[in-house]
Amino acid sequence: MLLAIHPPRRGHPVAVGPVEYLVVAFPGSRFTGAIAPALADAVASKAVRIIDLTFVYRDDDGTIETVELDDLDPDDLVSFERVEGEVTGMLNEDDIRTLGERVPPGSSAALIVWEDLWAVPLTEAVRASGGQLVAHERIPAGVAEAALSAVGSAR
Numbered sequence: 001m002l003l004a005i006h007p008p009r010r011g012h013p014v015a016v017g018p019v020e021y022l023v024v025a026f027p028g029s030r031f032t033g034a035i036a037p038a039l040a041d042a043v044a045s046k047a048v049r050i051i052d053l054t055f056v057y058r059d060d061d062g063t064i065e066t067v068e069l070d071d072l073d074p075d076d077l078v079s080f081e082r083v084e085g086e087v088t089g090m091l092n093e094d095d096i097r098t099l100g101e102r103v104p105p106g107s108s109a110a111l112i113v114w115e116d117l118w119a120v121p122l123t124e125a126v127r128a129s130g131g132q133l134v135a136h137e138r139i140p141a142g143v144a145e146a147a148l149s150a151v152g153s154a155r
Contacts (some may be wrong), residue, residue, distance in 0.1 A: 017119035018136060019051060021091075023099050025109040035110065042114075052090040052113035056100045064100035067108065 024035060042048045055067040090113050091099070103109040126133065139147075 017116040017123055019113065019115050020138070021099070021111065021113045023102055023109055023111055025103045025107045027104075027107050039112070047116070047118050048114040049117050050112070050114050052111070054091055054096060054111040055108065056096060056103060056111060057108045058100055058103040058105050060106045062101075062105055064097055064103070066096060 039050070043050060056064055057067050058064050091111060096111065099111050100109070
């Protein structure tokens with residue numbers, strides 16, 4: 001199971017916004033830090049909180065290895081200095097392997113887990129009103145763009 005984390009502690013629940021993950025793959029063995037500024041901006045604006053950030057490389061034979069921050073090119077590492085967050089290690093070895101299997105062979109990837117902070121007040125309001133979330137799913141950008149385009153052309 002992905003994100004096989006411990007069950008919640010007893011007592012008063014802490015409001016947490018939706019937690020999402022993203023796997024961003026790049027061809028070759030060299031991850032570039034080009035996405036770091038956009039990620040840092042999302043953190044700085046308090047839209048998200050980084051929970052975990054892991055880098056992997058998948059060999060041509062399919063072998064998946066974790067790449068430590070210290071092993072990244074120093075120029076790429078500098079770009080991640082602005083990405084603030086408490087990297088908790090939420091992703092365990094099984095999670096990393098499962099997500100790493102989605103990375104094309106011969107590619108490197110960033111595995112990013114974040115909490116949607118903008119949704120915490122909504123989560124608190126739902127809980128306070130006795131409501132409960134019964135469905136939540138991300139709509140892929142391409143699908144949403146096509147649907148909005150179809151609606152726009154139908155008007």
